[in-house]
Amino acid sequence: MRDVVVANKEILDFDNQMQIQDDVFPVLHILDSNGEIVDSESLQRAQLTEEDFINIMKRMLLSRQLDIRSTKLAKQGRFGFFAPTAGQEASQMASSYAFKDEDWLMPGYRDIPQIVVKGWPIWKAILWSRGHALGNVFTTEEGKPVNSWMPQIIIGAQYVEAAGIALGMKKRQKDAVAYAYTGEGGSSQGDFYEGVNFAGAYKANAVFFIQNNGFAISTPRALQTAATHLAAKGWAAGVPSIVVDGNDPIAVYLASKEARAWATSGKGPVLIETLTNRLEAHSTAGDDPLRYRTQADIDAAWKKEPLIRMRQYMTGQGIWDEDKETAYIAEVNALIDDQIKIADKVSKQKISDFIKNTLEVPSYAMAEQITKFESEGK
Numbered sequence: 001m002r003d004v005v006v007a008n009k010e011i012l013d014f015d016n017q018m019q020i021q022d023d024v025f026p027v028l029h030i031l032d033s034n035g036e037i038v039d040s041e042s043l044q045r046a047q048l049t050e051e052d053f054i055n056i057m058k059r060m061l062l063s064r065q066l067d068i069r070s071t072k073l074a075k076q077g078r079f080g081f082f083a084p085t086a087g088q089e090a091s092q093m094a095s096s097y098a099f100k101d102e103d104w105l106m107p108g109y110r111d112i113p114q115i116v117v118k119g120w121p122i123w124k125a126i127l128w129s130r131g132h133a134l135g136n137v138f139t140t141e142e143g144k145p146v147n148s149w150m151p152q153i154i155i156g157a158q159y160v161e162a163a164g165i166a167l168g169m170k171k172r173q174k175d176a177v178a179y180a181y182t183g184e185g186g187s188s189q190g191d192f193y194e195g196v197n198f199a200g201a202y203k204a205n206a207v208f209f210i211q212n213n214g215f216a217i218s219t220p221r222a223l224q225t226a227a228t229h230l231a232a233k234g235w236a237a238g239v240p241s242i243v244v245d246g247n248d249p250i251a252v253y254l255a256s257k258e259a260r261a262w263a264t265s266g267k268g269p270v271l272i273e274t275l276t277n278r279l280e281a282h283s284t285a286g287d288d289p290l291r292y293r294t295q296a297d298i299d300a301a302w303k304k305e306p307l308i309r310m311r312q313y314m315t316g317q318g319i320w321d322e323d324k325e326t327a328y329i330a331e332v333n334a335l336i337d338d339q340i341k342i343a344d345k346v347s348k349q350k351i352s353d354f355i356k357n358t359l360e361v362p363s364y365a366m367a368e369q370i371t372k373f374e375s376e377g378k
């Protein structure tokens with residue numbers, strides 16, 4: 001038995017406790033920013049085949065191209081809402097690669113690429129950005145359901161939704177999970193804590209991601225929470241929680257895969273904090289990052305972005321090269337061109353339809369508005 005006097009001293013040593021928090025949340029990383037493997041045992045554990053590597057690389061490139069094209073369309077006024085994703089490709093694409101069609105994705109507004117790789121056509125994503133009702137139909141081109149909730153705009157709310165769906169899966173003994181993404185800002189919302197706590201209490205099949213990209217719009221992490229490790233917020237709910245290098249696709253994939261296995265085995269949820277960086281503006285609606293961060297900070301972050309290291313590693317392994325990348329980027333851009341045409345051909349949503357789509361049974365005031373707009377042909 002420990003000397004109670006020493007233990008009491010430790011308990012009251014607040015500085016020491018802060019240090020302990022640092023020590024218990026080391027960062028999982030496997031592929032460093034130079035494209036070198038720093039932990040070959042974990043690489044083996046990930047069991048990624050050559051095909052998997054190529055698929056993850058392609059998904060990350062698809063996401064980057066969607067980001068570039070969406071930003072351009074937004075500047076031309078041809079897009080609606082867009083939250084840039086550059087820098088978060090490993091955090092979003094390597095994580096979602098670990099999940100299956102039957103798993104339910106609970107995305108935030110920045111998580112459009114995860115829905116697209118689940119089979120949601122890009123033209124629907126474009127319509128969603130424009131606020132068109134058809135953009136909220138989560139089916140593939142062939143009409144098969146895509147297990148994704150609509151991107152959540154209310155920060156953190158998807159955690160509560162995920163907890164409920166995950167409990168349903170647990171009760172029905174499904175071999176599936178609900179996986180939800182929020183940002184580090186979202187991890188300060190009430191819904192976040194309630195969702196993780198509920199899922200933890202019921203040992204529900206959930207995997208929660210906090211994409212710590214450094215900023216909640218213009219507010220840096222250190223100003224919006226004193227928690228240096230957001231994963232600690234999962235510990236408070238008794239949930240295994242880890243911090244992962246969010247620019248390392250292999251580490252993110254391994255963490256996600258193991259979290260899914262844990263959650264489907266009946267042991268309850270897992271929380272993963274991915275350390276990443278939002279390389280662009282918060283959204284294309286007028287945010288200027290240079291008002292709250294320096295160009296030098298942004299330039300340094302671009303050097304650590306996930307595509308560079310994945311490209312270097314795969315090229316060294318002889319499974320990727322410049323020609324393959326150029327050809328794939330051309331293929332993706334041709335696809336995006338087609339998808340933009342499809343989206344542009346869809347007739348504009350009438351104001352009356354917009355109101356009709358808000359509630360299944362319109363309120364009295366809404367019914368009045370629908371009649372008014374319809375009478376004006378709008």
Ligand SMILES: Cc1ncc(C[n+]2csc(CCOP(=O)(O)OP(=O)(O)O)c2C)c(N)n1
Binds near residue numbers: 153182183184278
């Ligand atoms: C409940 C709620 N409060 C405030 C907002 C306004 N808002 C939109 S984005 C955002 C910042 C979110 O930051 P973070 O969770 O870190 O995600 P990121 O945008 O960096 O991906 C805020 C406060 C909102 N959408 N919902």
